[in-house]
Amino acid sequence: MKEPLAFRLRPELLDDVIGQEHLVGKDKILRRLVEEQRLFSLIFFGPPGTGKTTLAKCLANELKIPYRMFNAVTGNKKDLDGIFLEAKLAPGLVLIVDEVHRLNKDKQDLLLPHVEDGTIILLGATTSNPYFAINPAIRSRCQLLEVKQLSNEDLAIALKRALNHPDGLKDTTIDDDAIAIITHHANGDVRYALNILEICALGSNGHISKETVMQYSQFPNTGMSSGDDGHYDAVSAFQKSIRGSDVDAALYYLARLIQAGDMDSIERRLLVTAYEDIGLGNPAAVARTINAIDAAKRVGFPEGRIPLSVAIVDLCLSPKSKSACEAISEAMSEVENQALPVPEFLRLTPVGLKEEEKYDYGRSDLWPQIQYLPNAIKNKHFYIPNTNSSYESQLAKNLAELRKITKFSKIADLKKKSR
Template identity: 55%
Template sequence: MGKPLAHVLRPTSIDDIIGQEHLFGKDGVLRHMVENGTLFSMILFGPPGTGKTTAAMAIAASLNRPYRMFNAVTDNKKKLDQLFVEAQMSSGLVVIVDEVHRLNKNIQDVLLPHIENGLITMIGATTSNPYFAINPAIRSRVHLFEFNPLTPEQIVTILKKASSTLEDIVIDDDVITTLASQCNGDARYALNGLELMTLATNSKHITRELMKSLSLSVNLSMDKDDDNYYDTLSAFQKSIRGSDVNGALYYLAKLIEVGDFDSIERRLLVTAYEDIGLANPQVCDRVVNALEACRKIGFPEARILLSHAVIECALSPKSKSAEAAIDRALGAIQNTAYQVPKYLRLNAVGMDPEAMYDYSRPDLWYQIQYLPDGLKDSEFYIPENLNSQEKAYANNYETLKKYKRYNDIKKLKKSKEK
């Protein structure tokens, strides 16, 4: 069986690497490392198809260092032990670890001392953020380098290089540019798409029409185990918060395209109450209703309701006063413990009934002190946005603050009798 095109075209030295100029360009740190004949353990992280494993192999080859592959998902401790034996018999063995964030604890425990004493040099590759996904013990022993998505121009260069290796096949330029724009910076995805087109037809001429007939989809990179998934969710919520309706709709479309209604629902609900809140509380209700309706009708029609909800959320005035208020109250709880005032308790033993909260006197309720004495002057709610509904709440709040609040209900009752 022939090897995939993406594998065949892998660079064999750092001079062949396309992209990652910040690492392999004229002033790149990894280029300087190779030119100086040095090598240290490292982890290369970034989106799929950006050349992490390929770069690891090219680094080892450029330094004439022997290397072996180890997959953290499929390989086991026995294979690792064999690599240690080989390392003792050869000088400077490089172990390239794919999916390095998935190393289990047993393998980490075996691997760590050999990285530290230099028996092996580990180059790990991962699509996950190492600051969250990599064990701190490993992270402290390696250098971290981030790989960026390849630009469409760089993908075009890679695809043209690939097409030059395909004998007797002509590929139209608009096919290459379309593939480059759809691959989301993933060279492997682009090369696999190109290879599919050459294998799926007897024609020696690859056209845009052929590409359309194969229904090659845009690469959205939305694996739920991948950082890009959480980045999209984050950007969706931040776009709404920042009132960028077009950004919000773009990230909504990505989530709709992969059918992730659960995440859309959760983020919209959180955003409505956290970021819009009291500036426009009716939006919160409308978001809840829209999401309930979406569950009843499903996709594709649900996209219309979601678009409506997202547009309204993005363009609504914003207020985080409700979130800030509960956070201030939680801060007070966490700093000091106070007892509920005795006159507010359900059963205050030995207290004169006249001094207790009176359920039959609503005229007194707004003048009773409900906070413990140590917090009686605290203000947790501070209006942030005086648009629409919150202005009415704020005005009522200011009116209520003009009334004196009593912690002596007997005294309050007497003041009302005068």
């Protein structure tokens, strides 16, 4: 059976690569590696169909280094053992790993020492965000290179090349407006674009028109799926749009995530954003967001989009306050700087304290006057109110009054004073 068009046209050398000028252009990193005849372990990350694995193969071809392919999902220990044996006979063997973020711990344990000593040069490819999805042990041994989504102009070049390539569609012609629709639907994915072109060529009489494309490609490629993390850019934009109070942008990115059927990311990001960015500015909106997510999960898509859209509008147009988030971040920073001992009278089971020196569970009138922070940071304030909303303005007033109270670090002195 004939291989797919995208497979037949896969570039073999860097000069054949379309786009990715930041990697393959003059004096850019991949060109420099070829010129210097050097190679080290790399991880290419970016959206599907942008040429990550292709770049890895082209690099190995340019440097004339043998390479072996390994899929992190379907490959097994026996496959790796064979590669390791070959690498011992020819150190510096290139191992190209698709779906590198899917390497399980057993495979990583086998692979790491060979990457560490240079017996194997790892070239990984992933649609995931490597800072979250790649195991730190793998990531620390590799350089990370982003492979960017292709422009419509790049895709148009690829489509026209496919009509003139010896292994392409030499007997097929295409209208410019048909190319425009394909590039729009492909959304930066050259493999998707070539697949559309191939099926249109098979379904036509040798000439691809706008109508032909619309018959075989009715829906754009979102570039995302619920099965991998290739959607992280849209997820990031979703969260930042809410933070920036841009309701239209937030709804747009919500629609993209809904189209991908990715309720998990919507739920996680929406909850984090509600608590982090709106927070005490409008606690009721935060609570309503939880209810909206619960309703969306109960009814499922497509109707689930309705309560979610209500939550998005609510959060975007609410007063914002990051004060609580910033307060815990400041507290975490302090703990990382110095982990001070808990004052003796606050410990669960204080040892050696007289009765009058112990925390009194029956004296609620004394509690606001106790110094709870360690002496070294007794005057440290982590929480700084944001007065964008009436709710937090009232909290700020309460806080100002509480901070006027003199604090005691010696319970016995406090008890004597209060008699």
